[in-house]
Amino acid sequence: GQSLEQPSEVTAVEGAIVQINCTYQTSGFYGLSWYQQHDGGAPTFLSYNALDGLEETGRFSSFLSRSDSYGYLLLQELQMKDSASYFCAVRGYQKVTFGTGTKLQVIP
Amino acid sequence: DGGITQSPKYLFRKEGQNVTLSCEQNLNHDAMYWYRQDPGQGLRLIYYSQIVNDFQKGDIAEGYSVSREKKESFPLTVTSAQKNPTAFYLCASSIQSGTDQYFGPGTRLTVT
DSSP: OEEEEOOSEEEEETTSOEEEEEEEEESSOSEEEEEEEOTTSOOEEEEEESSSEEEEETTEEEEEETTTTEEEEEEOSOOGGGOEEEEEEEEOSSOEEEOOOEEEEEEO | OOOEEEEOSEEEEOTTOOEEEEEEEOSOOSEEEEEEEOTTOOEEEEEEEEETTEEEEOTTOTTEEEOOSBTTBOOEEEOTTOSOOOEEEEEEEESSTTSOOEEOOOEEEEEO
């Protein structure tokens, strides 16, 4: 089976940088994805890492270390609209398993 | 416009009644999924389907049933056997099993 751990809550200041960590245990691993979900809304896909290293998409970057079963999402130049829940998710053979989510609060 | 639709957005039912949640996609995706999300929780997989006329149980399938008669449609029935059905239900699809998923807007079900 799969299990993922990420912090439940993070608070950061507008304009700052925040890192959301994710560790996983898995019996089958193809890659690590990140999703964003605003309150009351649907999750939306942010990024995917299949190989070790950093992937950058605008203000968001995602990192993976397969040997450490660890990844993180890095959000730069935080904006108020970035306040949301962020889920890491392991892509397995037939399905994706989601973590319990990190609620990010951006404060002025 | 391609996407996933779920209806209705809010649904209210009395305890003991079965209820069916709709999910339709026009993305030509093979795989479809149903998740349940409770307040402050992650997404838990109920059922998934890799292809038409095929589906598998997820982590919390008890009290739910699905069908996949058409590629575009994957309805979920919440039966009276589901002990705690009040939740936010999300449908998703992907090009194939295990790839990144596109989510519908969700249905918030309240059973009293």
